Amino acid sequence: MARVVVVGAGVGGLATAARLAATGHEVTVFERADTVGGKLGRHVHDTPAGPFHFDTGPSLLTLPDVFTDLFEATGAKLDEYLDLVPLDPIVRHVFPDGTTLDSCADPAGFAARIGAALGDRAAADWQRLWRRAARVWAASHRDVLRRPVGSPRDLATLAWRLGDLAAIAPGRTLRGLGRRHLADPRLRMLLDRYATYTGADPRRAPAALVAVPYAELAFGGWYLRGGLGTLADALLSRCLDLGVVVQTGAAVTRIDAAGGRVHGVRLDGVAAPVPADVVVANCDALTLYRDLLPSPRRLAGLTDRSLAGFVLLLGVTGSSGLPHHTVFFPADYDAEFDAVFGDPGRGVRARPAPDPAVFVTVADDPLVRPDGHEAWFVLVNAARHGTSAGAVDWRRPGLAEAYADRILDVLAARGVDVRDRLLFREIRTPADLDTATGAPGGAIHGTAGGLLRPANRGPVHGLWLVGGSGHPGGGLPMVTLSAEIVANEIGVA
Template sequence: MSRIVVVGAGVGGLATAARLAATGHEVTLFERAETVGGKLGRHSRDTPAGTFHFDTGPSLLTLPQVFTDLFLDTGAKLDEYLDLVPLDPIVRHHFPGYGGGAATVLDSCAEPGAFAARIGAVFGPEAEADWERFWRRAGRIWHAAWRDILRSSVDSPLDLARLAWRLGDLAAIRPGQSLRGLGRSHLRDPRLRMLLDRYATYTGADPRRAPAALAAVPYAELAFGGWYLRGGLGGLADALLSRCLDLGVVVQTGTTVTGINAAGGRVHGVRLAGATAPVPADVVVANVDALTVYRDLLPRPDRLAGLADRSLAGFVLLLGVRGASGLAHHNVFFPTDYDAEFDAVFGDAGRGVPARPAADPTVFVTVADDPAVRPAGHESWFVLVNAARQGRSLTSIDWRRPGLAEAYADRILDVLAARGVDVRDRLLFREIRTPADLATATGTPGGAIYGTAGGMLRPANRGPVPGLFLVGGSTHPGGGLPMVTLSAQIVAARIGAA
C-alpha cells in the first residue's frame, strides 16, 4: 500500500483518488478551492422569481460506459448516484443562409442512420451520401483510437509508432491531414463542413490545424449518445466525492499545494501553503494543468514547449430569462464566416496580428428543460462563445480591461438577436464569466477550457521523475469528461502496475 497525494479535485483527481483507494492505497486529496469539481463548476442566483442554477462547465456527458466502468471498478453502480437523461436532439445546429438561401436547422441524434436521414431531409441526398462516407471513415478512426490510444499510455510521439504496422489505421487517420482537410475531402456542403469543424473546438483547437484524427470526437458523440444529468452535471462531482469519502480518501479543500518535492530524482511529497513541514508521499498525482506542474510545482523548462500555445478559452454569459424560448437543450448558432472567428480568437503572432474578440462568433446556448434548475415560467441560459485566453500577448486578451467584458456581452446578445433569438427584453439578470475569471477560479493558465496543450497529442500521464503522474484535460488522452475519466483509469493502472 502506497501513500498517495492527489493535487486537485477536478473530475480527473476525484476519479483517480477513488480508483486508488478502492485498491487499498492511502489517498489524500488537496484542493485549492472550497468545493470540488474543478471546471465542472456550478453557480446559483436567487431572485424574487426563485433560484436559477447553472452548470458553468461541461453541459453534456458522452460515452456513459466510461462512467459505468468507473463506478463498478470502485464498488458501486452508476444509477445509484446519477440520473442520466438521453438527449434528442443532442445538439440543434442553426446555420446561416448561403447563396441567398434561407437559414437552416439540423438536429443531431445518436442513431447514425436516423441522423444521416435528417441530413438528407435538410440538405439533400448528395449531402446524406457524403456524410455516410465520412461516417465510415470516422468509425475507422474511432476504433483505432479506442483500441490503441485512448485507454493506453502515450508517453511520447514514438509510442504512436506501434500503429505503423496497421496500414488500414494509418490510411484512416492520415497523419499530417487536418480536420478541415478531412471535411473538404468528404463533405461538399459547407454546412456539414462547419458542423465537423466545430468538433476541433472540443479540444481547444483550430480546425485548420487540428489533426484529422479528431473525427473520432463526433463519432463518439453521435454513435453513443449525449446525456444530461438531472439537476445539472455538477452532480457528477458530488457523486465522485461521495465515492471517495466512502472509500476512505481524505479530502482537504481550501488547501493549496505550492510545490512537489522530488529531491534525489524521485517524488517524496508535497508542500502546502502556510504549512511548516511537507506532506510525505510515495506517489503524487497532479490534477492541475501540465503548464502549472512544470512551471510552478516542479519546474521543468524542458517540458514547457508547446504548452499555452494555441488553446481556446471561453467567454460565458449566465442569463435568467422570462418565458419559454422553444430552444433545444444544446443549440449552436453558426456565423457566416467561421474562419474569421478563428482568425480573431487565435490571432497570428507570426504576422504580428493580435487576438481579439470575434465580432460575429459562433454562439453556444444551453437551456436545460429541468424544473430543478430554474423557477417556473423561466429558463436558465448558459451562453458560450470561443475566446482568446487571458493574457497580454499577441495571442491572448486582457479580459480585465475596463469595459471590455460588458461591451462584449452586449455584442453577443445583439448577435443572438440578429440570428432570430432576441432575449434582451426578457432578461431578469445577466452575469459574465471571462477567461480571466476561469483562470482565477480553477487555476487554469489563461482560462484555457481544455488545457493549455490543445490539439490531439497531450503531455504524458507519467511525469519526468519516478512517483509523479499527471491526470486531467491537459494530459493524455485530452479534455472533456470521458477523456479525463479515462486518464484517471490510465494513471491508476500505471500506479497499480509499478
C-alpha cells in the same frame, strides 16, 4: 500500499483517488478552491422568483460506459448516484442561411435528417465520412485512449493496421478532411466545430479528431438531472465512502522530488511538508512544470494556442422553445478563428470575435430554474486571457460588458432575442476561469493541444499527470480515462 497525494479535485483527480482507494491505497486530495469539481463548475443565482442553477463548465456527458466502468471499479453502480437523461437532439445546428439540423445518436436517423435538411448528396457525403470516422474511433479506442502514450515513438509503434493509418490520415487537418469529403459548406461547419471541443483551430487540428463527433453521435449525448455538477458530488461521495481524505482550500505550492523521486508536497501556509510515495497532479501541465516542479524542457512542448470561452449566465422569463443545446453559426467561421487565435507571427493580435458562433444550453429541468423561467448558459469561443499577441486582456475596463451586449445583439440578429426578457445576466470571462480553477489563461481544455499531450508518467519516479492537459485529453470522458490509465499504472509500478 502507497501513500498518495492528489493535487486538485477535478473530475480526473477525484476519479483517480476513488480508483486508488478502492485498491487499498491511502489517498489524500488537496484542492485549492473551496469546492470540488474543477472546471465542472456550478453557480446559483437567487432571485425573488426562485434560484437559478447553472453548470459553468461542461453541459454534455458522452461515452457513458466510461463512467459506468469507473463506478463499478469502485464498488458502486452509476445509476445509484446519477440520473442520466438522453438528449434528442444532442445539438440543434442553426446555419447562416437559417437551415436547421438536429443531431442524434442514431447514425441512420441522422443521415436521414441531413438528407431532409441539406439534400441527398450531403447525406451520402456524411455517411462516407462516418465510415472513415468509425475506423479512426476503433483504432483510437483500441490503441490510444486506454493506454499510456508518452512520445511520438509510442504512437508510431502502435499496432494500427494500414487501413487504420489511411483513415487517421497523419499530417491532414480536420478542415482538410472536411473539404475532401463534404461538399456542403454547412456540414463542413458542423465538422469544424468539433475541433473546438479540444480547444483547437480546425485549420490546424489533426484529422484524427473526426473520432470526436463519432463518439458523440454513435454513443449518445446525455444530461444529468440536476445539472452536470452532480457528477462532482457523486465522485466526492465515492471518495469519502472509500476513505479518501479531501481537503478544500488547500493549495499545493510545490512537489518535493529530490534524488529523482517524489517525497511529498508543500502546502500554502503550512510549514511542514506532507509526505507521499506517489503524487498525482490533477492540474494543468503548464502549472505543474512551471510552478510545482519546474521543468523547462517539459514546458517547451506546451501550446499557448488553446481556446478559452466567454460565458453569459442568463435568467430568462418565459419559454424559448429551444432544445437543450443549440449552436448558431456565423456567416464567416474563419473570421472567428482568425480573431480568437490571432497570428502573432504576422503581428495580428487576438481579439473578441465580432460575429462568433454562439452555443446556447437551456436545460428543461425544473431542478435548475423557477417555474416559468429558463436558465441560459451562453458560450462563445474566446482568446485566452493575457497580454501577449495571442491573448486578450479580459480585465480591461468595460470590455466584458461591451462584449456581452454584442453577444446578445448577435443572438437577436439570428432570431433569438431575449434582451427584453432578462431577469439578470452574469458574465464569466477567461480571466475568471483562470482565477477560479487555475486554468492558465482560462484555457478550457488545457494548454496542451493536438493528439500527443504530456505523458501521464512524470519526469521523476512516483509523479503522475491526470486531467485535461494530459493524455488522452480534455472533456469529461477523456479525463476519466486518464484516471483509469494512471490508476492502473500506479497499480503495477
